[in-house]
Amino acid sequence: MRLVSKLRPHPLNVLACLALSVTSTVVALSPAGADRRASPPPDAAKILAGLPPADWHRYVQGTSHREISPVRVVSTTGDVTNPGGVLGAGTTTLRREAPQPRPVWPSGTTATASSYHEPNGGNDGTPTSYEPGNAVDGDAKTFWNDATADTYPAWLQITSPTPVKLPGITVLSNADGVPMDFTVATWNGTDWVTQATVTGNTDVQRAVTFPQEVETGQVRITVTKDQPSSKGDYTRINEVYPGVVSDPPQASVTLDFGKVVVGYPKIRFGGASDDHPGVRLAFSETRQYLTDRSDFARSDFSGGPGTDQYAPPGKPTTWTDAKGCQSGTKVCADGLHGFRYLKISLDALASDAPAAEPYGTVKIKGVALDSTALDGGPGAYKGWFESSDQSLNRYWFNASYTNELVTDTFRPTDVEPRNADSPSLDGRLVLHDGAKRDRDPYVGDVAVSGRTDYLTHAVPQAARNVLADLADHQRADGWIPPASINGYTLPLFDYPLWWVTSSSDYVLYTGDIGYARTYYPNLVKALDGWYPSVTDSHGLLSKGLNGTSGYGDYAFLPRTGEVTYYNALYVQALKDAAGLARSLGHTADAGRWEQRAGTVATAINTYLWDAGSGAYLDSGTGAVRHGQDGNGLAILAGVASSGQAAAALDHLAKTTAQPYGNAFMDNDTLVSDGSERVYAFTSYPEIQARFLTGRADSAIEEIKRLYGWMTNHDPGITDWEGIGSGGSLYEGAYTSMAHGWSTGVVPALSNDLLGAVPTGPGFATWTVRPHPGSVTWARGQLPTPHGALRVTWVQGRGAAFTLKVDAPSGTSGDVAVPTGGKRVTVRVDGKVAWDGDAPHAHRATNADGYITLHGVSGGRSHTVQTIAG
Template identity: 85%
Template sequence: MRLASNLRRRPFHVLACLALGATTTLVATSPARAGADTRAANALAHLPAPNWRHYVQGTSHREVSPVRVASTAGDVTDPKGLVGAGTTTLHREAPKPKPAWPSGTAATASSFHAPNGGNDGTPTSYGPGNAVDGDPKTFWNDENPDTYPAWLQITSPTPVKLPGITVLSNSDGVPMDFTVATWNGSDWVTQATVTGNTDVQRAVTFPQEVTTGQVRITVTKDQPSSRGDFTRINEIYPGVVTDPAQSSVTLDFGKVVVGYPKIRFGGASADHPGVRLAFSETLQYLTDRSDFTRSDFSGGPGTDQYAPPETSTTWTDTKGCQSGTKVCADGLHGFRYLKISLDALDSDAPAARPYGTVKIEDVALESTALPGAAGTYKGWFESSDRALNQYWYNASYTNELVTDTFRPTDVEPRNADSPSLDGKLVLHDGAKRDRDPYVGDVAVSGRTDYLTHAVPEAARNVLADLADHQRADGWIPPASIGNYTLPLFDYPLWWVTSSSDYVLYTGDTAYAAKYYPNLIKTLDSWYPSVTDSHGLLSKGLNGTGGYGDYAFLPRTGEVTYYNALYVQALNDAAGLARALGHGADADRWQQRAQTVAKAINTYLWDAKTGAYLDSGTGEVRHGQDGNGIAIVAGVASPDQAGSALAHLAKATAQPYGNAFMDNDTLVSDGSKRVYAFTSYPEIQARFLSGQADSAIEEIKRLYGWMTNHDPGITDWEGIGENGSLYEGAYTSMAHGWSTGVVPALSNDLLGAVPTGPGFSTWAVRPNPGSVTWARGELPTPHGALRVTWTQGHGAVLTLAVTAPAGTSGDIAVPTGGKRVTVRVDGKVAWDGGAALAYQATSDGGHITLHGVRAGSHTVQVTAR
């Protein structure tokens, strides 16, 4: 997702030569020049005092406290003690014995999931008999998720008097809407209809007592869960069971946080009461079960357990078990809401029981996020548009949550732990999951880091580790998951572009030199092995039919997204090659990039629609990812860019962003699913194509939606139909790959980018649109690069740039479609038709000043 203007696509060495070869001519101050200097100074002085710290979301505190009590249930005394001074007490009486069905009672069902055999009564079966076996640990699980109605029928050998029944369900399969009917000897008679149920144990009272030998429960809707909408009923009790209500307190931390929960207990009763913790990023998916825990992958309980002692103690929730293999916890969590319940798993008895008394004096979180107080920022952004400002700092906070040390206990549990990463600072993909550094995520979150807190070792550690695990054929793994074997087709290209970014922003050419052989193997060995006779990458060649991509999409053949990204990677690699003195490699890669770009335009441009095809194979559709990157990578001509962007605006716009496909032929929700990850290059493309206002409008729909919906502030992994969580409770609500609004605003709207390693050369090209003014600092190894611009006040644009010593760059200012005069520090550099200084050039929409040296400069653009 690199930058695309002609200015930004120039190789490192060309920009360096232009900058270093320029000279600055000094002239005596004339009255006209003095007047221009005064007008420029007045325009900049008109701006309000800097207020960017107002938008900062992070904190330097390592301990974070909840901000309010969201709800309570059962016997809870002084719940507000957990957000202030005081002691909160949870109490629950021991339940009475449950009624039982007569011996010989059986059950049948419309279907049941039977991976381990079926109705055999064992704890590993999912047959209907589990609902009447008297064992609450077993359950009936219907076979087909999201398929209704699903029914369970109980048959007793003798008639039973029933005032009602009680349904005990699994917290990950609660029946929401269901009916209860009894058999009167000739017909089924509906005794109760339940809607909107969320209770794990639900007593259903009949209008009057019924004597019957058969009962049928018909489910028409289940509560959404992290495992799909299955029905999971553990027991049907023959009677109305009124157990003492579970005692719980739900705490709200105000925004998504990440780390280790810590609870200070004031003691507990002697009967070993247990405490269960459930976590969720949203209220929608807050139940007795967490919206996600790492133990979910192994069929765990979905909660963290602890049994406090009778004496006062402080417990930190870390991965492990308190009593042998009982009373276990997962440790680190990303969440906004924490539900603390007096409860225990049956399997944890006698070490923990679901009743007794527990006193809690304090709840906090040992945060593992990168500290993010205003004083930790090395770069910042501010503009006249408050909403844009807030989105920039929200995204920065999101990135803080995923910047953390790689620890075996906290990462993706599916064989992602790696001794070569343990103990190192990395950029994970999400706060709650997968908590594994994926290079596609680093492609965005790395830029966000470089522009905010500038701790580049977090990106370097990931990039270097993945290169160190490169396969012999040149393929680079996307992450450590699966012992570095997850087969993704596109992610080695993201490794190339992310490595380029890392060197551009940090100047670490030693990294580039060390891993240059890996770059060659990726581009000259592996990708040529999956290139077809058209000169295009084609998924399916060389055994890649089963490879995935960033969204594990079932795409095959010549895909625009893969090939446009290939063009960008080849150009980025050429820049690295030139910086390291490998001119022949640079020339070869640039030539290949031009060849691939030509093939994309020949075989994948859909002239009828005016946009690039998603794939040359299968149904006709057009992807946001391929079209956006084709423009950013310079594959598209200006006319093609305008046409493609117009099509995306018309065919993919949703109230919550732009969908990643224009129809549903690839996946069932393609025209409704929004990824900030693929929206970022489209937003870039709009800025770089002169459509700043449409870029801003898309930002506001996408980031405005995420900001204004629970959990607020943080940026979501993906958005589904009607603005929902696209993968339900499993969706990560704080995801680094969704933070592209930071580089979009700093690099594209403010307009400052590195063009040589470590900002040795840079470019400033504002894209203001309707924004009145903007300013910011970009951290560089040489010091801050400061940019401020404002529109109006007698000028088309007034721009101030302060560049650190040892750097130089090019400045491109918009003309607003007018014939303009451009002054630099009061001296005319462009007189409306000819260059007078800085080798100024015009492309019709911008005047570019070349070779601007370090120091402070003011550029004023006025209409003639």
């Protein structure tokens, strides 16, 4: 995400400058060369020497090891001997006896239901039936599926031609439709009699015992709640057995890898019995959604079982999970997974018989993961951040680890299955959106995760590969696809603008002018072709024009008309494009886009500012509401005046604050949980706006609520796609718990708190402007094509501030030190540069609470120090 402020304009990209991280430059205060007009400052060298030794390595979460081992056994079920064997301590043995034959209903038994789903095509295209009779046909592979998702009650009624003596029944359900709360009633000839009430069930096979044996010809199961799954809250019952079926308990062992990991699971088997026992692997990023199926599996999109299957041979072998089937179309697996918890069960799908059976003996001598994450040991870091606040340090490195998980090679077998594979991306390093899902490179995600990479590991080819590929698939009318998903046709309204800002970021951080020249025509085509076609008479983008009513955005929100978020992002994209144009010598284009940005900004203030609430409207159409995304970007793009910025941030603080961050809307008129749903993606612009408008403490406080919540709740460490009501996973099991677009805390701390950003391609020029707030000291390093930019600063009492900058040769920049609103003297390398009233060196200026020193040269360390008076 690209964020800037009119407070710090620069020739290439205002927003990028503000968000860039500090990697190699250090500016420090020094008393040497004091003159008679001011008392000598304290010794800057002693101040800096008094900092604790650099200790950032201890916050690093990643590793350079390709093989990762689980850290503990969470639990076991059934007959499991020596569970520690899966951790490499000997051999774990799983045993399960073959089940007894199932009781059957009398011939002629029928079933009816409150509803049932219409047939649809199975994996082979043959229509699949979901009618009630599947629950009494004796075939565990077929099932009844009600047709009323999330609507209750749903009932299934079984009628036998002759009375049956029942001590109870057993309900075998589908992992994607487990009845959680239900009653079982029998017909006594006159009335229905409730025999059992079940609540909180999570078992796929649930035996329900009656108080006493009943003789009846009719049984009715009434479901009032289902276990949520990726398929929605449907009831799916495969079989209802006329009796209490007590199978030997499933033998399983659940492992914890300590944090979310991504890659190919690997199991060392010590052998298996000769009756073809199978193992099933269920994965989850959280324990909450780890059941007998995974929280999410790519095969879910094709009706898969939600687990990976394997039938180990009798002799010892090492199996690495890979996409494909072991025996024809049976015993299949998905391959790569993102997860923290792994449940290995001695079990098999009924459809996999006889290649795999749910009983026998399996021996396991070890479990590991072949990781596909970017190398993340301390040696892999080209940039880093550290401060006096250990929580902020932890959040910075947690976010970096999250980004490592999504930086991966694009492989057909591992990406989003909805027609996302692309020959132009296969084999290339990319930034996926999530470790678990969607596993496709979306440009909106790159807007944030690209910056995170530039500031941490600096492997910019991952972002470049995505940006170039999307431009190569630009539509004839100028629209740029958001991702390869659906064959590059997914219609999003805002993401071509993120492509513009992300391209500008890429050039600023890397200096890749070749990329800029190659794809400049694509930028022109998007800004001068497609976006004018969706601009209304007010001069604002209006979703609905030119056939865009069905287009979505980053959250597929049902917004329409003139939306502040779209238009503020448009202003930012135009400014970024103008900066890029000037760097390439296209001054006419730059002037035209800057003029248009001003026109759009004026229109936003005319038609979308809500003076009564002191914030920008989410949309000029429909119910009154105010969005975090539009207000944050309006401030960063320079649309808002200083008074409007203050009012808007006050409004968001009053109406959206939650214990787990700030919600993305101030009410629920757009979506039912708008005032409770938190996106780190849209929080980043608001946090940055707070830093850049002199509200550093409120930015830090919001960071701690948002990133503190994610750090302190399962799975820990990694940054979530979204947070829902009460701090929950906003889309349940489907939620990605390691998502690149949520890593904005890295640029927020490096670019804004530490204060270092690039202002020219490849850091040819830069700015260091700290926003310290309550943080006592901070230091860090930013990678640049010229070498490291290092920055260290320390706050003292009153207006005392010491800053050390070490910039690479061949670069220059501006250094700004805060005054705290007081009259100060500023020394650079011991010599007065500002005497409290007037400049003496570096064309020093005093504005917006900072003394700014212009044209500070790289190639050596500079120490800057302020003292009151």
